[in-house]
Amino acid sequence: MNEQIKRLHREAPLCDVHIHPSMKMFLLNRNLWRHYWSGSFFNPFSSRSDFRMLQKGGMKLVWATHHLVEKQIAQDCWLIRAALFLTPAYSKIMKGPRIERTLYIMDRFERELRRRPQKTELAKSVVDIRRILQEGKMVFVHAVEGGHVLDGKIENLDRLAERGVACLTLTHFYKNELVTQVDAIPEDQFIKKLCKFNFRTGGEPALTEFGKGVLRRMKELRMIVDISHCTPDARQEIYKEINAEMPIVATHVGVHNYNPNVYNLTDDEILEIKKSGGGIGVIFYNYWLHKDNPKKGLETIWKTMQHIHEVTDTWDHVLIGTDFDGFTDPPNDIKTAANLPKVTEMLLSKGLSGSDIKKILGGNAMRILERGWRSH
Numbered sequence: 001m002n003e004q005i006k007r008l009h010r011e012a013p014l015c016d017v018h019i020h021p022s023m024k025m026f027l028l029n030r031n032l033w034r035h036y037w038s039g040s041f042f043n044p045f046s047s048r049s050d051f052r053m054l055q056k057g058g059m060k061l062v063w064a065t066h067h068l069v070e071k072q073i074a075q076d077c078w079l080i081r082a083a084l085f086l087t088p089a090y091s092k093i094m095k096g097p098r099i100e101r102t103l104y105i106m107d108r109f110e111r112e113l114r115r116r117p118q119k120t121e122l123a124k125s126v127v128d129i130r131r132i133l134q135e136g137k138m139v140f141v142h143a144v145e146g147g148h149v150l151d152g153k154i155e156n157l158d159r160l161a162e163r164g165v166a167c168l169t170l171t172h173f174y175k176n177e178l179v180t181q182v183d184a185i186p187e188d189q190f191i192k193k194l195c196k197f198n199f200r201t202g203g204e205p206a207l208t209e210f211g212k213g214v215l216r217r218m219k220e221l222r223m224i225v226d227i228s229h230c231t232p233d234a235r236q237e238i239y240k241e242i243n244a245e246m247p248i249v250a251t252h253v254g255v256h257n258y259n260p261n262v263y264n265l266t267d268d269e270i271l272e273i274k275k276s277g278g279g280i281g282v283i284f285y286n287y288w289l290h291k292d293n294p295k296k297g298l299e300t301i302w303k304t305m306q307h308i309h310e311v312t313d314t315w316d317h318v319l320i321g322t323d324f325d326g327f328t329d330p331p332n333d334i335k336t337a338a339n340l341p342k343v344t345e346m347l348l349s350k351g352l353s354g355s356d357i358k359k360i361l362g363g364n365a366m367r368i369l370e371r372g373w374r375s376h
Helices: 003-011 021-026 051-056 071-076 078-085 090-095 098-114 126-134 155-160 190-193 211-220 232-242 267-276 298-312 341-349 356-372
Strands: 017-021 061-067 121-124 140-143 165-169 225-226 247-255 279-282 317-321
Touching: 003 341, 003 356, 017 140, 017 247, 017 279, 017 317, 017 356, 021 061, 021 098, 051 140, 061 155, 061 165, 061 356, 071 078, 071 090, 078 190, 090 098, 098 121, 098 140, 098 155, 121 126, 126 140, 126 356, 155 165, 155 211, 165 247, 211 225, 211 232, 225 267, 225 356, 232 247, 232 267, 247 267, 267 279, 267 298, 279 298, 279 356, 298 317, 298 341, 317 356, 341 356
Parallel strands: 017 061, 061 140, 121 140, 140 165, 165 225, 225 247, 247 279, 279 317
Antiparallel strands: none
């Protein structure tokens, strides 16, 4: 990594708004300070966002996204059920209140951070982020994927806020008490051929009364709303409910222009997110980025970023949301967090100014945190 790229990563600061370092840690009882293996194809045992890969890529600020695997996926698929049964975390996936199991994942993750306090630290406010960056350490903030972890109780949102959660993805694979969800397992994945999933996508209401209550409470608590995985109808209801009073993010998506899947955002939705002051995290997964699903991804990542820029007439709403270690199949030319300098090289090669590159790499994410999360 050359000095110019190091400087841009430091000054941005380089940020990923949707990445899963805790997933394999939790499921496989892994040491996050060790790199296992990656490979250039889909591999559920790969290691793409462990701390060594994050450091090698020059990462400075991580929205560490914790996901409690929905037990319905084990009920629907014998292969996943068998694989999960063999993991050390099986009982914690399947038994007990979901909020308690989520807090357990966060506890384990924080213990990993504390093992080397001179290198990493958890932030619970924007003030913390600034201090930790000034000390030259990598900063982590908690994020949670899937409103199912609330167990249908608004007070559990407060428990997440107390632990410093900056962002909540409202739904995931299965219907929960808040919103309707899309089918987010790609059709070309072999698991779709082996198992029949009962996702029960869509339906009414797209945003429930409980979901509206959660959004109102998120405004009060200053927790950022992530609409990834929501149906288009649910997303429209969320835009109305938030009414640009706080930033909305879609942390790991593509755009309709290149793949007109319901998972991805239309141009009108991109403008809704702009109006809220939020941002769109470009996912590093070619299936969602382009309908042709090319093997290499840097160019599709660029085209998606460029399209968001063309629609919004600014670089202020482009984010990086790799979804590494979220059981995804990343592009062959950027398969781990260690490869993120390639994105910076690409942006430089496209002729973007240093100030615009820093917005994409992390400046936009910081602005969203400053407006949407707690300041102290």
